[in-house]
Amino acid sequence: MFDYLTYVREGNFPHIWCSGCGHGIVLKSFIRAIDKLGIHRDEAVMVSGIGCSSRTAGYVDINTLHTTHGRAIAFATGVKFANPKLHVIVVTGDGDATAIGGNHYIHAARRNIDLTVLIYNNYIYGMTGGQVSPTTPRGARASTSPFGNIEPPFNISGLASAAGASFVARGDVYHAQKLEKLITQAIQKKGFSVVEVLSPCPTAYGRRNRMASPVTLMEWLRDNCIPVKKYEKMSEEERSGKIRTGVLIDIEKPEFTEEYRKLVDSMQVRG
Amino acid sequence: MAEGQPASKELAIIRVNVEWCKGCEICVAFCPKDVLEMEGGKVTVARLEECTKCMLCELRCPDFAITVE
Numbered sequence: 001m002f003d004y005l006t007y008v009r010e011g012n013f014p015h016i017w018c019s020g021c022g023h024g025i026v027l028k029s030f031i032r033a034i035d036k037l038g039i040h041r042d043e044a045v046m047v048s049g050i051g052c053s054s055r056t057a058g059y060v061d062i063n064t065l066h067t068t069h070g071r072a073i074a075f076a077t078g079v080k081f082a083n084p085k086l087h088v089i090v091v092t093g094d095g096d097a098t099a100i101g102g103n104h105y106i107h108a109a110r111r112n113i114d115l116t117v118l119i120y121n122n123y124i125y126g127m128t129g130g131q132v133s134p135t136t137p138r139g140a141r142a143s144t145s146p147f148g149n150i151e152p153p154f155n156i157s158g159l160a161s162a163a164g165a166s167f168v169a170r171g172d173v174y175h176a177q178k179l180e181k182l183i184t185q186a187i188q189k190k191g192f193s194v195v196e197v198l199s200p201c202p203t204a205y206g207r208r209n210r211m212a213s214p215v216t217l218m219e220w221l222r223d224n225c226i227p228v229k230k231y232e233k234m235s236e237e238e239r240s241g242k243i244r245t246g247v248l249i250d251i252e253k254p255e256f257t258e259e260y261r262k263l264v265d266s267m268q269v270r271g
Numbered sequence: 272m273a274e275g276q277p278a279s280k281e282l283a284i285i286r287v288n289v290e291w292c293k294g295c296e297i298c299v300a301f302c303p304k305d306v307l308e309m310e311g312g313k314v315t316v317a318r319l320e321e322c323t324k325c326m327l328c329e330l331r332c333p334d335f336a337i338t339v340e
């Protein structure tokens with residue numbers, strides 16, 4: 001038995017997430033990760049935006065900042081800059097991070113600021129009743145695409161990699177032990193670190209897409225999330241409909257707050 | 272809290288917090304030993320003696336509602 005309760009604000013439970021929503025499994029994986037890393041609650045700050053995923057900040061008993069829609073990364077940048085010693089973790093949704101917050105997302109990746117960003121990707125705006133998000137797959141139904149979505153989706157991990165993030169991983173809530181490891185690695189990494197987590201929304205997405213049952217959504221993750229190494233060995237045909245999971249990018253590059261510190265130090269020597 | 276009654280030391284202790292369980296059935300569906308069942312919209316321990324303490328139910332419960340010792 002893992003003692004999750006020492007890390008949560010028990011008075012806020014049961015949480016508001018729907019039956020079978022994956023977000024609770026992400027929260028648990030995060031808790032196990034900080035427990036393994038031995039991070040004290042005073043050394044960590046969780047920053048969230050707005051959405052069901054962003055409600056995570058209300059449940060975990062560390063320093064938390066629940067901000068405005070799309071702006072979590074901007075607030076987190078301020079926190080990290082004010083005190084670079086802190087572990088700053090952003091929890092956000094696919095809508096929060098890549099629609100209204102898309103610019104903050106790519107520019108934080110470009111700067112390579114040392115934040116850990118957990119993006120709960122459920123392919124939809126869950127909190128507001130199921131509108132199309134930038135990650136809704138083509139053909140999927142949403143309240144704003146009742147006949148099927150005609151837009152191509154963003155690849156959340158691909159965006160961060162292309163913009164310059166030093167660590168990018170993708171995990172899912174069925175493979176929760178692996179998810180914990182990815183979150184652990186992302187927190188340890190110095191630099192902008194993203195974990196895209198596939199976390200099902202039975203209520204706003206599943207119901208409209210013939211996957212109303214949480215068990216069906218979990219089975220879908222079980223059957224379609226393929227570890228990178230195995231994926232690389234698969235033929236084009238076998239890859240169809242499958243999702244690559246694991247560490248996608250892990251590179252060393254200058255980190256923003258350290259570069260800033262160096263600049264300040266060099267000015268002081270001269271002055 | 273409903274508690275599974277261990278008959279011997281080897282048996283697992285499975286606790287379900289029925290106030291928090293939302294009846295999603297994830298723990299029931301992915302228990303490799305078919306230990307759990309649904310009853311009145313909540314999970315219940317039906318075959319405790321089969322439990323191998325693999326902890327998969329605890330790992331995947333989104334509601335912090337089931338623990339295994």
Ligand SMILES: Cc1ncc(C[n+]2csc(CCOP(=O)(O)OP(=O)(O)O)c2C)c(N)n1
Nearest residue numbers: 050051052053069093094095096125126127
């Ligand atoms: C400025 C602003 N615009 C719109 C909203 C309405 N709103 C609240 S949550 C949300 C989308 C949340 O979707 P996502 O980030 O994918 O998270 P989920 O709820 O699916 O976990 C929107 C559009 C808002 N709160 N503030």
Ligand code: SF4
Nearest residue numbers: 017018021052126201
């Ligand atoms: S609406 Fe979707 S994302 Fe929001 S709590 Fe319910 S299942 Fe989770």
Ligand code: SF4
Nearest residue numbers: 302322323325326328
């Ligand atoms: S610990 Fe494993 S075997 Fe026991 S009830 Fe949970 S999932 Fe089933």
Ligand code: SF4
Nearest residue numbers: 292293295296298332
């Ligand atoms: S996984 Fe958790 S919430 Fe879902 S039925 Fe089992 S105990 Fe209840």
